[in-house]
Amino acid sequence: xxxxENSVQDHASEAADxxxxxxxxxxxxxxxxxxxxxxxxxxxxxxxxxxxxxxxDMVVIxxxxxxxxxxxxxxxxxxxxxxxxxxxxxxGSVRAARPQDHIFPSxxxxxxxxxxxxxxxxxxxxxxGLTHGxxxxxxxxxxxxxxxxxxxxxxxxxxxxxxxxxxFDGKCGTGDPERDEAVVVYYGDGASSQGDVHExxxxxxxxxTPEVFFLQNNQWAISVPVATQSRSPLHKRxxxxxxxxxxxxxxxxxxxxxxxxxxxxxxxxxxxxxxxEALTYRMGAHTTSDDPTKYRxxxxxxxxxxxxxxxxxxxxxxxxxxxxxxFTDVDAEADAVAEDTRVRTMQLxxxxxxxxxxxxxxxxxxxxDEQRQWLADYEASFEEGTS
Amino acid sequence: xxxxxxxxxATAAADEAGIENLxxxxxxxxxxxxxxxxxxxxxxxxxxxxxxxxxxxxxxxxQAEFGERRVLDTPLAESGIVGTAIGLAMAGFRPVxxxxxxxxxxxxxxxxTSQLAKFTNRHEGALQMPVVIRIPYGGHIGAIEHHQESPxxxxxxxxxxxxxxxxxxxDAYWMIQDAIASxxxxxxxxxxxxxxxxxxxDTRARALPLHASRLxxxxxxxxxVGHGAMVTTLLQAAALAESEGTSCEVIDLRSLSPVxxxxxxxxxxxxxxxxxxxxxxxxxxxxxxxxxxVMERAFYALEAPVLRVSGFDAPFPPAKLEGAFLPDADxxxxxVDRVLAY
Ligand SMILES: Cc1ncc(C[n+]2csc(CCOP(=O)(O)OP(=O)(O)O)c2C)c(N)n1
Numbered sequence: 001x002x003x004x005e006n007s008v009q010d011h012a013s014e015a016a017d018x019x020x021x022x023x024x025x026x027x028x029x030x031x032x033x034x035x036x037x038x039x040x041x042x043x044x045x046x047x048x049x050x051x052x053x054x055x056x057d058m059v060v061i062x063x064x065x066x067x068x069x070x071x072x073x074x075x076x077x078x079x080x081x082x083x084x085x086x087x088x089x090x091x092g093s094v095r096a097a098r099p100q101d102h103i104f105p106s107x108x109x110x111x112x113x114x115x116x117x118x119x120x121x122x123x124x125x126x127x128x129g130l131t132h133g134x135x136x137x138x139x140x141x142x143x144x145x146x147x148x149x150x151x152x153x154x155x156x157x158x159x160x161x162x163x164x165x166x167x168f169d170g171k172c173g174t175g176d177p178e179r180d181e182a183v184v185v186y187y188g189d190g191a192s193s194q195g196d197v198h199e200x201x202x203x204x205x206x207x208x209t210p211e212v213f214f215l216q217n218n219q220w221a222i223s224v225p226v227a228t229q230s231r232s233p234l235h236k237r238x239x240x241x242x243x244x245x246x247x248x249x250x251x252x253x254x255x256x257x258x259x260x261x262x263x264x265x266x267x268x269x270x271x272x273x274x275x276x277e278a279l280t281y282r283m284g285a286h287t288t289s290d291d292p293t294k295y296r297x298x299x300x301x302x303x304x305x306x307x308x309x310x311x312x313x314x315x316x317x318x319x320x321x322x323x324x325x326x327f328t329d330v331d332a333e334a335d336a337v338a339e340d341t342r343v344r345t346m347q348l349x350x351x352x353x354x355x356x357x358x359x360x361x362x363x364x365x366x367x368x369d370e371q372r373q374w375l376a377d378y379e380a381s382f383e384e385g386t387s
Numbered sequence: 388x389x390x391x392x393x394x395x396x397a398t399a400a401a402d403e404a405g406i407e408n409l410x411x412x413x414x415x416x417x418x419x420x421x422x423x424x425x426x427x428x429x430x431x432x433x434x435x436x437x438x439x440x441x442x443x444x445x446x447x448x449x450q451a452e453f454g455e456r457r458v459l460d461t462p463l464a465e466s467g468i469v470g471t472a473i474g475l476a477m478a479g480f481r482p483v484x485x486x487x488x489x490x491x492x493x494x495x496x497x498x499x500t501s502q503l504a505k506f507t508n509r510h511e512g513a514l515q516m517p518v519v520i521r522i523p524y525g526g527h528i529g530a531i532e533h534h535q536e537s538p539x540x541x542x543x544x545x546x547x548x549x550x551x552x553x554x555x556x557x558d559a560y561w562m563i564q565d566a567i568a569s570x571x572x573x574x575x576x577x578x579x580x581x582x583x584x585x586x587x588x589d590t591r592a593r594a595l596p597l598h599a600s601r602l603x604x605x606x607x608x609x610x611x612v613g614h615g616a617m618v619t620t621l622l623q624a625a626a627l628a629e630s631e632g633t634s635c636e637v638i639d640l641r642s643l644s645p646v647x648x649x650x651x652x653x654x655x656x657x658x659x660x661x662x663x664x665x666x667x668x669x670x671x672x673x674x675x676x677x678x679x680x681v682m683e684r685a686f687y688a689l690e691a692p693v694l695r696v697s698g699f700d701a702p703f704p705p706a707k708l709e710g711a712f713l714p715d716a717d718x719x720x721x722x723v724d725r726v727l728a729y
Contacts, residue, residue, distance in 0.1 A: 078529050078706050129706025132532045150533050151491065152463060190463035194494060221463050223439035229462050295438045353711040356704035367670060371699045375711065378721065 017233075020279065021259050022249035026307045028315025035246075039258035046254075052322060054095065054253045055313045056330045058087035061111045062310060063334035064120050067341045068110075068127070072288040076345055078129045083110045085251075085283030088309030089216050090186075091115065092256025093276070096264055097184055098177075099143065104159040104185040107148040108216075112186065116143030120337075121344045123148075130351050152187075153194030156213065159185035160200045163209035163273075172210035173270025180268035182210040184260070190221020192237065193229045201241035204273040212263045213238060213275040216250060218282035223295035238275025250278030251309040281307070353379070405591040412445045412582040414556035415521075417590075418563035419446065419483065423453050429567055430475065432459040432468055433485030433521075442487055443523055443582055465495035472518045473503055481517045483567055489524040490533025496541070503572045504547030515570045519563075524552075525616050525666050526698075526713050527580035529706045536703050537615075537667035542574040543644040543676070550643040551597060552576040554618040556586035558595075558641060565597035573597075576643070578615035598642040600650050606636035609723050610654040612677065613664040614640040617714070621664060624719035633723060643673055651677070652685050659690035660729075662722045664714050669697030691729030694722045 018034040023043055025031040032040055065083050072080040083090065090111035097103065097116075105112055114120050118135050126134040126148060133147045149155035163183040166172045172180045191197060192215060204211050217234055219226050226234070238245030246263070248255045256278060263274035281304040285292050292301075314327070357372040409417065422429045431446055437460035440447030450458035461468050465486060472482035486492045492499070499520065506516045526535040542550045549571050553559040559577070566573040595601055603618065604625055611621040618639045625635035636654050640646065655661050661681055663674040678693040696714040704712050 078531055127531065129529060129531065131705050132702075150531065151494070193462040193464040193467065195464060195466050196494070221434075222442070223435045223437075224460050224463065228460060289442070294440075351705065351707055353708060356699065356701050356708050356712055360701045367700050371701070375699070378718075 017247070020247045020249055021255045022252050023254040023258070024252045024312050024316050026251075026312055028312045028319065030316070033249075036255060036258075039255070039262065042258040042261060043254050046257075048320070048322075051317060051320075052326060054091055054257065055310070055317055056333065057091045057095070057111065057115060058253065058310050058313065059330050060334045060337050061091075061114055062087060063338040064114070064341055065110060067338035068120075068124060069284070069288060071124070071342065071345055072127070077124065077127045077288075079127050079287050079289060081108045081127075081287045082282075082284035083108050085281050085304065085309070086216055086218060087111055088253035088313070089214075089248075089250035089256050089278035089280045092253040092258075093184065093212075093214050093260040093278070096257050096260035097182075098264070098268075100179070100181045101264065101268075102144045102146065102159070102162055102181065102183045104146045104155045104162075104183065105148055106152070106155060106186050106188060106191065107150055108188075109148075109186050113145050116145040118142050118145050120341060121348070124341065124345050125348065128345070128348065130348065152191040153196040153200075156185050156187055156191075156197045156200035157203070159183045160204045160207075160209055160211060163204065163211040164207045166210055167207055172268050175269065177265070177268065180210070180270075182212065182264050182267040184212045184214055184264070186214050186216060188221065189215065189217040189219065189226045189229055189234060190224065192234055198237075198241075201238065201243070201273075201275075205242040208270070208272040210267040210270070211273040212260060212267055213243075213273065214260065215275065215277045216280055217277055218250075218280050220282055220286070220292075220296065222286045222290060233277065235275060235277035238277075243273045243275050245275035245277065247277045247279060250280030251307050251312060253309060253313055280309075283308075405589055407588045407590060408585055409556050409560070409588050410583045410585045411553070411556050411559045411577070412443055414559040414586075414588050415445050415563050415577065416447060416449070417588070418560040419567075420449060420452070422483075422564050422567045423449065423457060426481065426567075427457075428479060429481045429483065430457055430459065431483045431485070432461050432472065434461060434463055434468075434487050436460060436485050441485060443579060445521075445523075445577070445582070446485065465491055465493075466498050469495040469498035469503060469518075469520065472520075473498065473506060473516065476516050476518050477514060481519075481567055483519040483521060486520060486522045488534045489522055489536040489538055492520075492522055492538060495520075499542070499548070499572075499574075500545045504545045506547075507571070508547060516572045517567070517570050518572045519566045519569075519575050520572070521563075521575045521577060523577045523579035523582070525578050525580055526703065526709045527616060529709065531706065532703070535706070535709060537665065537698065539574075539576055539643050540667060540672050543673055544671075548572050548574055548644065549598070550574040550576065551641060552578065552615040552643060553641065554578060554581065554615055554639050556584070557588050560588045560590070561593040561595075562597055562641070565593070569597065576615060580616050581619065584619075595641070598645055598647055600641050600647040601639045602636065602650050602654065603639050604635070604637035606634040606658070608634045608658055608660065609726055610636045610638060610651070610658045610661040611664065611719065611723075612638045612640060612651055612661060614643060614673075615666075617664050617666060620714065620716055620719060623716040624723065627716055627720060628723055633727065635723065640677075646677060646680070648680060648684065651681060655681055655685045656688040659688055660726045661689075661693045662696060662719060662726055663693060664696040664719050664722075666698050666713050668700045669695050670700045672697060691726045694726050696722045
């Protein structure tokens with residue numbers, strides 16, 4: 001048996017595992033797993049507007065994500081890592097966060113970033129090769145969303161350090177849910193093998209940080225199936241480090257929302273770090289440079305199309321009587337966001353060459369200053385035709 | 388007879404003809420295939436190198452041919468890859484590790500610089516470390532952060548490591564085999580922007596030993612030295628200089644540690660002038676080292692100080708600025724003008 005067959009089997013059986021929190025069945029019917037029982041009260045308390053909001057978030061960001069993929073194909077971006085298929089895991093978890101919480105994405109959390117207020121064109125600017133950062137996490141408009149980290153797993157340590165700071169500054173565990181802060185950090189099944197992630201969990205547990213480790217297990221790290229990273233379900237890792245860890249159906253936005261909400265409340269209240277493993281699927285390519293047909297079967301891909309998070313939520317809302325006007329309106333908004341993305345991407349300018357010397361240091365540095373001047377003079381020599 | 392390049396059939400065909408026209412990526416592939424076939428202790432290990440054949444397809448087909456125990460799709464952890472390669476070497480294997488991109492070698496930095504590099508020394512020679520670490524490096528591919536860096540100086544600064552970089556298909560084919568055959572750890576830097584550059588590979592005999600530098604173009608006025616993708620830029624600069632009446636000699640360093648100074652000093656003694664070019668930032672770089680050594684050893688032959696052309700001393704910028712960051716033929720020529728104006 002090849003590794004891939006192995007992994008698909010593992011995960012089919014894992015998804016069937018009653019320990020996995022699932023509220024909606026793949027066909028959208030309300031069918032809570034045993035593990036979902038403690039969360040049903042939260043889900044029942046959600047208003048129609050909130051439920052519809054989850055759906056709207058997912059549809060709109062998928063349209064944006066598709067647009068970005070197309071823009072890459074048209075040569076407008078260097079690369080695009082699609083979030084396709086992972087919308088429920090991301091929408092549910094980030095909607096569960098409070099404005100004062102801090103969010104550390106990896107590089108595929110477009111859904112998360114947008115919901116926290118980041119302008120999606122700022123993500124485009126990163127992938128177009130105009131900036132390494134894209135947005136300012138200290139600007140309140142970005143909802144405490146830190147920038148993408150491309151070196152896998154590094155951000156889990158940064159998140160943990162920031163969460164340690166919250167502990168040291170008494171910004172959690174005061175008992176005031178309006179004030180207490182927490183941190184959510186996103187990472188993938190591949191990244192979970194990096195030493196940094198393990199060290200982050202050690203520090204988090206040791207300092208009892210207000211933090212949720214949110215693992216999106218999308219089954220693949222480029223061409224490598226999750227079975228290569230772990231022979232036991234990944235959520236068990238968190239437990240090994242001493243934090244409660246919960247597997248969820250990552251394609252069920254309600255499960256993602258409710259479980260993250262509880263984990264964050266516990267973390268904020270001072271109960272320490274929590275881990276969540278969202279079982280989901282990267283429905284698209286790893287990035288626009290990748291060709292998944294080289295390593296996975298279309299049968300496998302199809303089996304996950306049947307578990308599409310958006311179709312599932314739509315069926316649920318339809319059964320609850322959401323109006324067709326609502327769905328039309330969401331589609332229109334999605335189209336508008338995609339179109340706006342395209343228009344604003346085409347309007348993006350180049351960047352001044354001197355930008356590469358800015359912010360290398362916060363204080364003046366003679367070598368950098370000298371080279372900035374050298375480049376300016378060098379370029380001027382061409383303009384004057386004296387070179 | 389037209390067997391697919393680099394396949395077993397093509398290799399067999401080439402054994403008769405002796406010459407194959409291959410891009411660098413396929414030449415590396417053919418070199419590794421031959422090393423795997425000749426020594427069953429050779430292992431390839433890395434992220435996505437098996438089923439996918441690597442993100443640059445350099446190891447394509449090798450897992451299918453040699454199996455999952457010879458070509459390993461490892462868990463995603465660079466420290467793990469290099470650290471276990473050390474243990475595998477202790478068990479008598481010859482691991483060839485692939486790091487997916489230059490910027491992702493640093494999680495393995497401790498294992499490379501404090502462990503791998505020092506193992507033989509710490510064991511007073513009782514253990515050898517025949518480990519190769521292949522790293523696609525350098526810019527010119529318009530990629531996002533951490534995918535375009537030139538980290539060679541960290542490794543050339545580390546005693547115990549050998550560091551090499553081929554710039555042609557023939558060198559790629561032979562140097563990877565020589566690196567695998569070396570009893571010491573070798574950092575094998577692959578100029579990723581040249582993976583698709585084609586060239587003749589003579590599969591019968593190596594042209595040069597692993598640690599030799601090579602004169603690639605004769606000239607009389609200025610010696611240009613560099614490695615990897617920069618060699619192409621130097622040749623472009625030399626062609627442009629020629630049209631302006633300046634004759635440049637070009638040397639491909641090939642081996643970054645140790646440096647083979649013979650051909651460089653020879654050349655400088657004839658030209659009296661030298662420019663070193665590199666993509667890496669210039670401060671405490673390989674170019675600094677070579678320039679200093681040439682000035683120490685050929686001082687009386689020099690008509691001008693050795694000049695360096697480098698990436699700026701700033702983080703590798705967003706892709707849209709790489710053209711301004713990386714030395715191109717014009718920047719090399721600017722230095723040629725200066726070195727001639729002395
Ligand atoms: C330290 C490091 N090594 C290698 C890479 C190259 N790389 C980028 S994404 C990726 C796979 C990541 O898989 P996973 O963590 O599961 O996240 P996903 O891409 O599936 O969201 C690899 C190997 C990297 N970015 N960082």
